[in-house]
Amino acid sequence: MSIPLPVQVDMVLEDLTEELCGLKEGTVFLHIEDGIVKTYGVRHRLENRVEPGAEGDSQVVAVRPRQVELLREMATDVVKRRTHWNTGMMSYRFVMRKGSIQVSVDYKEQK
Numbered sequence: 001m002s003i004p005l006p007v008q009v010d011m012v013l014e015d016l017t018e019e020l021c022g023l024k025e026g027t028v029f030l031h032i033e034d035g036i037v038k039t040y041g042v043r044h045r046l047e048n049r050v051e052p053g054a055e056g057d058s059q060v061v062a063v064r065p066r067q068v069e070l071l072r073e074m075a076t077d078v079v080k081r082r083t084h085w086n087t088g089m090m091s092y093r094f095v096m097r098k099g100s101i102q103v104s105v106d107y108k109e110q111k
Helices: 005-015 065-081
Strands: 025-033 036-043 088-097 100-109
Touching: 005 025, 005 036, 005 065, 065 088, 065 100
Parallel strands: none
Antiparallel strands: 025 036, 025 088, 088 100
């Protein structure tokens, strides 16, 4: 029995939580084949990382575990809505603005 795609996406984002925390913006990408997440990762520029304890850290708004939870909810919701989509690329572009995470989704179906 295979794991449903929304559950796989949730598991991927859970796995990426540590890498996502501390970023001001970036893109999570997934390569999906026949309903299975084959590869995934995070793209970001190095200057968009806020290291814990950095000077002025309290002034800089970066992704925290709560925002990753929101990203996970949004990402799985998008996949649930794409019921007939199971092969291609999916990316979630995120940016922190005024303490909240803003996400845009892009997916490209391959036939």
